[in-house]
């Protein structure tokens with residue numbers, strides 16, 4: 001069965017200009033670039049959960065913000081249900097590019113069917129890390145969850161609005177929903193607030209949820225509940241989820257596939273079981289070696305990485321992981337590794353893997 005992916009991301013790049021100092025300006029030094037996301041490709045199938053894992057600063061939030069349209073990509077292609085919702089479409093929406101202008105985008109991009117940005121945002125929702133910041137403190141829970149319906153003009157009449165808000169709250173595990181309608185965010189616990197955020201995202205019945213570290217600000221004791229809730233929503237509503245986390249320990253039972261990121265690049269991607277049982281990239285192995293394992297016989301030797309994660313302004317030459325890699329060889333300083341296919345679904349970008357697989 002061939003299935004068109006819900007989301008197809010190809011060679012996505014997002015660079016931020018670095019602020020120039022007066023000295024830079026006087027010497028006419030060109031502005032530097034922070035390559036926060038640097039050539040990222042992946043697909044997400046309908047109803048699939050893909051986890052994106054990596055240390056702080058590797059570009060996870062930038063991917064999320066770019067996918068959802070809060071940032072404009074520097075380059076690459078994002079297709080949602082086979083339709084483009086890229087930078088040009090957004091500029092068209094904002095009225096910045098005359099429709100007849102053919103100057104932007106390749107011919108192939110121009111011929112792709114387009115989805116209006118508003119239609120896209122109805123079908124793709126983001127859940128942020130901090131449930132304390134993402135809720136308006138002066139709005140009631142009812143108003144918060146109803147707002148997306150109002151913005152998108154989707155509820156016909158008060159009865160329908162109430163029904164949809166009630167369903168969304170109950171789906172998010174806040175039952176009976178009416179008890180929450182007139183309450184304010186400060187009256188709820190962190191876990192309940194994150195459930196309200198999830199209800200507000202699900203009220204539009206989206207096809208895609210992008211969850212950026214949705215449990216990292218929550219008490220350890222309630223993290224599993226929120227993960228189970230997201231898992232249930234996938235099973236019951238068929239929503240696809242991009243689940244972003246710095247904690248490899250949370251993904252094992254949760255995600256169908258796993259992408260490991262290092263400095264703006266995916267270094268290994270595959271089915272979760274494949275990557276966890278047979279990790280090939282030295283960075284994936286290092287991350288896994290520090291995840292606590294309940295059974296001591298399964299414990300791996302800890303790999304302690306040398307040095308700090310380098311800065312995406314000054315990317316290392318060759319393989320960007322080589323300065324910290326325990327297996328680095330001379331070639332790694334020169335050659336940026338291409339992906340090596342390990343199975344139909346598992347690949348990694350490491351010269352060592354290429355040379356041992358041959």
Ligand SMILES: Nc1ncnc2c1ncn2[C@@H]1O[C@H](COP(=O)(O)OP(=O)(O)O)[C@@H](O)[C@H]1O
Pocket residue numbers: 016017034035036054055056057058059060061062063312
């Ligand atoms: N708006 C921005 N302007 C400049 N640099 C940014 C901006 N947003 C993120 N960055 C930089 O991009 C890199 C990736 O950041 P981010 O995507 O937040 O990583 P993560 O979510 O994995 O911690 C970091 O070096 C960060 O400082």
Ligand SMILES: [Mg+2]
Pocket residue numbers: 060061062
């Ligand atoms: Mg982040």
